[in-house]
Amino acid sequence: MLNSSKKPRPKKLLAAVVAIFALLASACSSAASEAETTSADESATSTDVSGTDLPTDAERIISLDPSTTEILFALGAGDKVIAADGFSNYPAEAPADEGLSAFNTDVEKVLSLEPDLVLTGFAEESLVGALETNKISYNVQTTPSSMEEVYAYVADLGVITGQVDEAAALNKDLRDAVAEAKTQVEAGDAVGTKVYYEVAAGDNAGYYVGHDGTFSGDLLTLVGLENIASADAMDEGNLLNPEIILTSDPALILVNAPAEDTTKVAEISERDAWGEVAAVKNKNIVAIDEDTSSRYGPRLVEFIESVTEAAVAVSVAS
Amino acid sequence: MRAHKKATPFLLGCLALLASVLVGILYGSVQLGGSSAAVGKALLDALPLLSFESGLSDSERNILLNVRLPRVVLGCLVGAALAMSGATYQGVFRNPLADPYLLGVASGAGLGATIALVFSLPFTWGPLRPVAFAAFLGALGAVALVSVLGRSRNGDAARLLLAGIAIVAFLTAIQTYVLHRNRESIAQVFGWILGGLTTSGWSEVLFLAPYVLVCGVVLLAHGRHLDVFSVGEQEASSLGLHPVNVRWLLIITATLLTASAVAVSGLISFVGIIIPHAMRLLFGASYRKILPLSVLYGAAFLVFADIGSRTISGSQLPISVITASIGAPFFAAVLFRRAI
Amino acid sequence: MSSNVRHFAAENISVAYRGRKVVDNISFSVKAGEWLAIVGPNGAGKSTLLKAASGLLSHDGQFLWNNKPVAHAPAQRAKQIAYLPQRLTLPQAMNVYDYVLLGRTAHISWLGRESKADKQLAAEMLALVDASAFEHRYVTELSGGELQRVALARALCQQSKVLLLDEPASALDIGQQSEILQLLHRLQKEQNLAVVTVLHDLTHAGRYCDNIVLMKQGRSFACGHPEDLLQEEILRTVYGTLVRVLHDEEHGTIVLSG
Structure with a gap:
């Protein structure tokens, strides 16, 4: 599952096509x-x-x-x-x-x-x-x-x-986890650490990322980190251009992977032209269990913890 | 004796259709009422004037009569529609590979469905939900475009196929572009393209039945004309057939039929090609036989394919996986036969 | 050109392809029971003229049957004129009997089917061309001579009084050639048909035909009786090569090249 949110619609270029359908169907729209x-x-x-x-x-x-x-x-x-x-x-x-x-x-x-x-x-x-x-x-x-x-x-x-009370309790757990993470990030002097969060490698055109218009990308900002990917920077295909990633020079790279899978970390560190990125140079690439990050449920607590841990580790190392 | 020989393929076809319908109704992803007998009783009970105690719960009866039965009936209608249209196209164009998909029905419907899915269009028409409605319009629009582009003064059919190739490429390009810009919809669009007989009740059947009835009668009535077409348009004309009029009547009818089937079932592949060819190989080349036999065997084939799609794997397998995995080897065999 | 005998006539026929006149102002007339040959070098427009007469090409001028313009609609025209092209398009897996039955197309109503009379006629025509023995074979399995006879039966099934044939003997060996032409000669007399054929072989034209139209570059170079037309100097002018014309008491006019 991808964390990508839906882009605003309709696209200008296709407005005409849609208009034709709208015209043909207007009689029956009631x-x-x-x-x-x-x-x-x-x-x-x-x-x-x-x-x-x-x-x-x-x-x-x-x-x-x-x-x-x-x-x-x-x-x-x-x-x-x-x-x-x-x-x-x-x-x-x-x-x-x-x-x-x-x-x-x-x-x-x-x-x-x-x-x-x-x-x-x-x-x-x-x-x-x-x-x-x-x-x-x-x-x-x-x-x-x-x-x-x-x-x-x-x-x-x-x-x-x-289960209204239980829902309130779950939301409190989530909010508490965010607050606790924020405290740790501040204590670890990791506020404003630049993070690039890769959900999936796309094709040559770019990457699927947890930008700030997704719940998981939103979490990065909430705990005090700087998400280098904003929703506005995404292209029409909802991909992030690699040039933006390279010029942002993130200190930490998070990548979605099945649990225990390290091949994605290795793949990113071997990418051409990525060698000069701080996160790659300092080996700050961390795999995130994709089940905890792609699902907006109770296990987001685990996601928050692994993100915080990784961010603090970056700060300590530098 | 001769009449007896002629009737055999039809008799076999009726038996195959009956068997497919029975199996399709008796077996589904859930066993209703604990036994097939109970299902049979419930079915008879649903008929007017008959009363049987089936032991099925209200919910089970509802599933039987409003989910499973319409699905089987839809399978019959779609199978018959695709096979008849395919046979007609092959006859009109004297091309064994022709089917309505060649003239843009598939790509037009695909583009329509893509746009409806990507932009969550709200338009419905009668029993048609937005995606089906957009697919129907797309299919008819594409063929209309092909017909305008492929017109020729001397009624050359090859021009039409060439125009079809151009429009198909163009529409596919637009569809790819829309999908590229909206990648999150790829799974949904792909699911629709693979096709299937999932129904939400009787509404799809109610939509499709009039088209199959009217277009089917028109096509079946023109088997003799398609036989005359087999000597080519020029000779058909000198024999007294108005080739352009007959061609357009048949193309429009077959296209309308396919478009209506595609709208409710997605792009089910190969039925329009393998069924008419199988009829030709097994029972002879006269369209007066191929058309009615395509109705029977096309319906039976698709109902059996659907039974496969819902029982072979745990979740529902796309029906095109079944039709194409039978269709492709069959096709290869036909080509191999031709080569030697 | 009028006469009391029924006849098929072409009046000032011209056919143009992209502005180039392929057939230029041709006229001819054939009486019922007569055979007209259209001869001339390749590219003279013979086949085009025949196609125009069968209604497959638009043209200037008009074709007349009994002094009335030939019908335009395919169904009516097919009852007046039967046409066989030089190369027939053969349907796959259709047997000879069904193929001959196609000749009845113009006589069957839109949604009707062949009547008993139609089927009987097809059987009679098959017998007439001596093809009854192989009526169950596929047309794609026939020899050239058999196919030409079957096609002739199909044309006869149209029951038209005008028969247009484009090189009916060209793809056959010499035995089959004379067989088919003699058959045609017999039928044309028996059924009182007006026959127009494009012929390549001038000897055949001289032997079987009542009249000849000699075409060159779309125009009618000469027309008349074979003995008047098949002259060495005329043929030399039209074909651009030396020709020998022999007269044989038994075999009629024999035309040799060189």
Whole structure:
């Protein structure tokens, strides 16, 4: 999973194409607005879930989003999760063995489980249509673009599952972890350390990064570090140009990798032209367990800790 | 005796279709009511005037009648539509590789779906959801563009195919550009392109059925004309067929049929090519046989492919993986046969 | 040109490709029961003239059947004129009988199918060209002579009184050549057809045809009876080479090159 947020839309160059579709479809658009309001609305972000008609007493929840699964279990609502998608590998007791997926969803299986609420990260048409037909509530949560959105989503899930206090407690844990990290960064004299956070290597054109318009990139700023990638610097394909990375000269490079995988660290240190970057020269390249960084849930605490540790280590070494 | 011999392929086709429908209804990703017999009873119970105690819960009955049954019916309709359109195109262009995808149906639908997915277009039309609607418009738009560009005074069919190649390349370029600028949508677009018979109830069937009915009747009525086409447009003309009129009628009908199928099922590959060819190899080259047989065997093939797609692996395998993995070797075999 | 006998006529026919006149102001007339040969060097416009007559090329001037313009719509025209091109496009896996039945296309309504009478006619025509024995073989499996006979049966199925054939004997060995031309001669007399053929072989033209149109560079160089036209000096002018013309009591006019 990528932490990239959605770019503002529509793109100018394609406005014309879209306009043609809009023109052709305008006659039928009234039916569209009707369909969109029957249940949770895709365009409504998590900050607004409690404003819709989602149930507050859901007992049979299907989660097709790993982050959502983690939060539900952290809220103590795990017993209400009757099924989760195949990527929901945490916690271990998450019921992920039904072979469900948010993409190309097995609608028959979803309905056979008789859920009263489906939470997903992607609005697949056939699934959404079947849920609407069968009057089953659902919510589509796209990846949050800041920690505030994460807090809001956690609070909403608390309302939905009737675990409001637990949600508040989880949010407090997260906020405390951020505050504690900030203190450590200050104590370790690491405030303002320049960080480059690589989510995935792209092609020659650039890299997928945790810029400040993503919840994980937002965290870097919140604990007092300087994220060299701003959302504005991303190109149209949501990639960061390597020239920006090299001229920013980050002191620390974080890279997403599966746990225990060191090949990505080695790959970055061997990149042509990257040898002069401070982080590479001083061997300050740290692998981050991608499960903890790509999921906006309770395990963000672990992510915060590993980031802080790495930043303080840079400061000590210099 | 001759009549008996003629009827055999049709009889076999009906049996294959019946078998596919039965298997498709009885087996799914969940076992309903504990046994196939219960499913059968519930099905009969749903018919008017009949009453059976099936033991299925309301929820199970709902899944059977509103998820599984429409999916099987949709498989029949899409399979029949793609196979008939493919046969028609091969006849009109006298080209064994022709199918409506060549004239931009696939790339137009792909671009439409991409734009709808990337920009989260809200437009719907009747039972069509935004992506399906945009795909339908895209497919028809692309073929209209190809037809305008590929017009020629003497009615040369090759021009149309060349225009198709140009438009397909152009639309694919736009689609790639849109995707390049919106990489986060790649998984969704890719999922749509692979195609599938996922339904949200009967709405897709209700949309597609009238097209299959009307276009199907038109195509089936023109099997004799396609046979006349097999001597080439010039000879067909001197035999008394108006080649340009007939060609356009058939191209428009087959395109409309494919576009409507693609709108609800994505780009399911190879059905339009392998089914008509299989009919030709097995039962003879007359389109009066190929067209109706394509309906039966195309429907049965796609329903079986869909059964494979939902049972072979744990999660749902894209149906094109099945159709193409059967289609490609078949195709290679046909080419090999031709070579020797 | 008018007469009481029914006839097929071309009046001032011109065909232009990109401004270049390939056929320039040609006129001819063939009575029912007569055979007209169009001869001339390669590139003279013979095939183009025949294509125009069959309605496949737009042209200036008009073709008449019984003093009335030939129909424009393919279905009506196919009932008046049957045409066989020099190279037939052969359908895959179609048997001879079904192929001959295609000749009935113009006589079947849009959504109709072949009647019993249509099928019977196809069988009769197959018998007429002596092809009944192989009616179940694929047309792609036939020898050149067999195919030409089958194609002739298809054309006869159109039941038109005008038959246009583009080099019906050119791809055949000499045995098959005389076989097909004798067959054509017989049918043309029996069925009272107006036949127009492009012919390469001047000896054949002299032997079987009632009249000849001699074309050169799109124009009609001369037309008339074979014995008047097949003269050494005329042919030398048209073909640009020395020609010997022999007269044989048994075989008629024989034209040799060199």
